[in-house]
Amino acid sequence: GDSWGIFTFLCAALCNLPALPALNCSEELGAGQSIQQTYDLTRYLEHQLRTLAGTYLNYLGPPFNEPDFNPPRLARAERVPSATVDLDLWRGLTDNARLAANYRAYSRLLCYLRVLDGQVGTAELRHRLAHFCASLQGLVLSIGGVMSSLGYPLPAGPAGPPAGPPGAPPAPNDFLKKMDDFWLLKELQTWLWRSAKDFNRLKKKVPPAVVTLRLEARGF
Amino acid sequence: PLSVSPAAAPAVISPQDPTLLIGSSLVATCTVSPDFPLKAEDLYWTLNGRRLPAASYSTLGPSTLSVALARLNGSRQQSGDNLVCHSRDGGILAGSCLYVGLPPEKPVNITCWSKNMKDLTCKWAPGTEGETFLHTNYTLKYKLRWYGRDNTCQEYHTAGPYSCHIPKDLALFTPYEIWVEASNRLGVAVSDVVMLDILDVVTTDPPSDVHVSRVGDLEDQLSVRWSSPPALKDFLFQAKYQIQYRVEDSSEWKVVDDVGNQTSCRLAGLRPGTVYFVQVRCNPFGIYGSKKAGIWSDWSNPTAASTPRSERGAGGCDPKGGEQNTTLRRELKQFFGWVKKHAYGCSNLGIKLYDQWRVWLQKSHKTRNQV
Numbered sequence: 001g002d003s004w005g006i007f008t009f010l011c012a013a014l015c016n017l018p019a020l021p022a023l024n025c026s027e028e029l030g031a032g033q034s035i036q037q038t039y040d041l042t043r044y045l046e047h048q049l050r051t052l053a054g055t056y057l058n059y060l061g062p063p064f065n066e067p068d069f070n071p072p073r074l075a076r077a078e079r080v081p082s083a084t085v086d087l088d089l090w091r092g093l094t095d096n097a098r099l100a101a102n103y104r105a106y107s108r109l110l111c112y113l114r115v116l117d118g119q120v121g122t123a124e125l126r127h128r129l130a131h132f133c134a135s136l137q138g139l140v141l142s143i144g145g146v147m148s149s150l151g152y153p154l155p156a157g158p159a160g161p162p163a164g165p166p167g168a169p170p171a172p173n174d175f176l177k178k179m180d181d182f183w184l185l186k187e188l189q190t191w192l193w194r195s196a197k198d199f200n201r202l203k204k205k206v207p208p209a210v211v212t213l214r215l216e217a218r219g220f
Numbered sequence: 221p222l223s224v225s226p227a228a229a230p231a232v233i234s235p236q237d238p239t240l241l242i243g244s245s246l247v248a249t250c251t252v253s254p255d256f257p258l259k260a261e262d263l264y265w266t267l268n269g270r271r272l273p274a275a276s277y278s279t280l281g282p283s284t285l286s287v288a289l290a291r292l293n294g295s296r297q298q299s300g301d302n303l304v305c306h307s308r309d310g311g312i313l314a315g316s317c318l319y320v321g322l323p324p325e326k327p328v329n330i331t332c333w334s335k336n337m338k339d340l341t342c343k344w345a346p347g348t349e350g351e352t353f354l355h356t357n358y359t360l361k362y363k364l365r366w367y368g369r370d371n372t373c374q375e376y377h378t379a380g381p382y383s384c385h386i387p388k389d390l391a392l393f394t395p396y397e398i399w400v401e402a403s404n405r406l407g408v409a410v411s412d413v414v415m416l417d418i419l420d421v422v423t424t425d426p427p428s429d430v431h432v433s434r435v436g437d438l439e440d441q442l443s444v445r446w447s448s449p450p451a452l453k454d455f456l457f458q459a460k461y462q463i464q465y466r467v468e469d470s471s472e473w474k475v476v477d478d479v480g481n482q483t484s485c486r487l488a489g490l491r492p493g494t495v496y497f498v499q500v501r502c503n504p505f506g507i508y509g510s511k512k513a514g515i516w517s518d519w520s521n522p523t524a525a526s527t528p529r530s531e532r533g534a535g536g537c538d539p540k541g542g543e544q545n546t547t548l549r550r551e552l553k554q555f556f557g558w559v560k561k562h563a564y565g566c567s568n569l570g571i572k573l574y575d576q577w578r579v580w581l582q583k584s585h586k587t588r589n590q591v
Contacts, residue, residue, distance in 0.1 A: 061297040062269030063304070071312050072230075121298045121355045123381060174237040174300060175315030176229075 031149040031206050038142045039199035045135055046192040052132050053185045059125055060178050071179050080112065080183065081105045083190040095205065096152045098198050103143045104155050105191050110136045112184055150206065230256050231305055231313035239319040239405040242353070245290045250305035250314060252283040260285040262308045267318075268296050292320045294353030321353035323407030327382070327400040330414045333423045333515050336451040337507070340390055340418065342373075343383040344400050347409060354404040360384040362398045364391060365415065392418050392508075422507050423515035425449045427461065427483075427500045432525035436575050439492030439528045445484045446500050449517065457507040457514075461500055463487070464519065468495040493529035497522040 057065035081104065093101070110133060117129040144154055171177035231252045240246060250265070252258045260279040265272040265287045278286045285305070295301050300317030307313055325347020332342040342360055346352070360373035373384035390396075396418070400411040427446040435441040448459055463476040463485060479485050490496065499519035507514060556573075 059297060060299050061302055063266070063302065066269055123377065174317040175233075175302065175304075178299065178302070178315070178317070 031146055032203070034142065034146045034149060035199055035202050035206060038139070038146055039196060039203065041135075041139050041142055042192050042195040042199060045132075045139060046189070046196070048132055048135060049185070049189055049192060052128050053189065055125060055128055056181070056185060059122065060181065064178060064182055069182070071182065073183060080187045081108055083187065083194040085194075095150065095202060096147075098202065099143060099147050099150075099152060100155045102191075102195055102198055103140065103147065106136060106140045106143065107155075109184070109188055109191065110140060113188075116181060116184070146202075228253055228255060229314060230258075230307075233303070233305055233314045233316040235316065237300065237317045237319070239354075240292060241406065242294050242320055242322055243291055244320075245288070246292065246318070247286055247288050248303060248316060249280060249284055249286040251281070252313065254283075256283075256313075258307055258313075259283055263313070264306050264308070266302075266304045266306060268301055292318070294322070295320045298353070298355045319354055319405050321404065321406060322348075324348075324352070324356050324402035324404050324409040326409045327358065327402050327411040330398060330400060330411060332398065332414070332416060333421050334390070334418050335422075336424055337392065337418055337422055337455070338390075339388065340386040340396075340421075341379055341383060342386075342398060342400075343379055344411065345382060346402065352404065354406065356402050356404045358382060358384075359401045359403070360398070361401065362386065362396050365395045365397055367394075390418055417510075419508055419510045420512045421515055422504050424452050424502055424504050424517050426517045426520035427502050428520070430498070430500050430520045430523045432496070432498045432523045434525065434528060435486060437528055438575060440488060440490045442487045442490060442496060442498070442525055442527060443484065444487060444498055444500065446520070448483060449502055452504055452507070455504075455507055457504045460503040460505045460513070461485075462503070462516070463498060463500050465496050465498040467491065468497065468524070490527050492527050495524055495526045497524050499523070 054065075063069050081101075083105065113129065113133050113136065117126060117133060147154055171180050231250050234249050234251070235246075238246070248265075250263055252260075252263070260281065260283055263285045264274070265277070265285075267289070272287055272289075276288045278288070280286050287303075289303075295318065300319045302315055303318055304315045305313045327344045327346055330342055330344045332340055334340050340362075344358075344360075346356070346358075358376070360376075361370050362373065363370050371386075373386050375385040375387065377383060378385040394417070395415050397413050397415055399413045402409045402411075427449060430444065430446045432442055432444050435443050444463060446461075452459075458481045461479040461482070463479055464473040465476075465487060466473045476485065476487070487496075487498075499522050501519045502517045504514040
């Protein structure tokens with residue numbers, strides 16, 4: 001499906017760097033180029049999420065799909081990492097910390113979404129969710145690629161055990177589960193908005209030329 | 221609205237997430253947690269976002285409000301109707317999902333087919349028109365007739381929403397019993413059992429290498445050639461084939477039915493100077509001595525060819541060449557065969573030459589009549 005389209009698009013674009021003809025499609029290629037692609041991917045996912053969220057919230061039914069719906073956030077274990085962050089803190093993040101926060105967040109979010117996929121009712125929803133998860137997986141890999149090309153280690157630990165994400169007890173009833181699902185989608189949306197700004201910032205700090213030098217220094 | 225994050229839920233609804241039959245009534249209660257400074261009169265109810273009338277409320281205690289719902293309709297969404305208890309300012313205190321519907325009906329019309337005796341795909345129809353307020357789960361089960369164990373099909377939706385595919389470990393020569401179970405929150409319904417032998421429902425791939433070509437200069441004929449499907453070549457069966465063809469700009473297919481076990485056929489009575497689309501399909505008739513017909517394969521991809529320019533009418537399939545098969549022509553053919561063998565240098569004498577002469581004859585007849 002479309003996820004393969006993204007992958008091939010990424011690979012093709014990455015392979016087109018003129019300065020490094022000897023390199024083939026690997027994560028070692030130009031971080032500047034990958035940052036741009038990761039940025040593009042977050043915008044694409046944001047667009048996809050709008051449709052997915054619309055469909056999912058309609059499945060949950062009113063009031064969940066009402067535009068002014070604003071339920072309380074009950075303090076069940078903070079399962080989904082929050083994108084909300086103090087402005088000065090955000091500005092002061094190192095490139096490594098910035099990328100790591102994104103990587104960890106999307107890994108966890110992907111895990112929760114996959115659990116959702118297993119439980120959801122209609123075939124149409126399952127199909128859309130599967131498609132979105134594939135794209136989100138692409139984003140996680142893309143961020144990982146940027147981190148590797150800049151020489152940063154990937155944050156430790158897999159994105160949660162297959163049985164379910166760590167640390168969060170399942171919702172005690174169906175209504176609370178619907179609320180959890182609502183907040184998951186909201187948090188995903190907030191992260192995609194934030195990531196666009198994160199990657200925009202990174203773009204300005206890591207131009208392609210700098211990266212070429214770094215790679216040459218490493219003997220490529 | 222409340223945006224505080226308390227440790228306990230602000231209120232509790234009972235019943236929590238009940239399942240009900242359409243038309244039933246329900247009394248639900250909302251009890252505010254003792255940590256909360258709310259009274260029964262500070263509460264109200266909504267169902268799927270719509271405020272319920274105060275007339276249906278009843279105060280059961282200082283912090284408990286109930287609501288009476290009568291003659292419930294089927295759930296608006298399969299995830300359940302949202303019954304919510306609110307505080308006066310609109311904040312959500314608790315919610316309960318109501319699942320209102322009907323038990324499933326027996327699935328019907330189970331049909332199955334096996335591709336090359338390697339697998340089995342079955343499809344069925346839901347009992348009701350498919351409209352269901354509750355999510356319905358379908359499970360296809362099968363077992364060999366005289367052996368105890370039930371098996372469950374795992375791969376669903378392979379041929380539409382109500383289908384399942386059994387990819388392997390299928391036995392031949394013993395009939396299978398197959399049935400579908402439908403279940404939802406209100407109950408289970410089991411279809412009638414269908415009994416079938418894999419050999420009686422075999423289908424195969426469409427014939428491969430379908431070639432359509434002209435027959436010399438004959439303006440009303442096309443020759444169709446194909447190969448039998450390779451997957452079944454090791455099994456004993458007499459294939460039956462069917463050809464369908466149509467002119468390029470028509471949607472009406474003409475079917476040639478009585479194509480036996482051959483892998484070629486000549487279409488006659490066609491319109492000259494016309495493009496035709498031709499498709500062939502195969503039926504593995506009599507596989508392993510089964511007396512029953514198998515299931516027709518899909519049609520092969522359409523192959524196009526055009527007849528040479530001129531005129532006529534009708535339709536049918538001719539293994540040798542239709543009305544050309546006169547005694548005279550047969551004798552001529554034999555003569556030319558003899559000539560080829562015994563008279564050196566007359567190598568371009570042949571039945572083809574005779575056919576071309578006939579075409580020329582027809583043309584010159586026409587021009588003579590037109591003048």
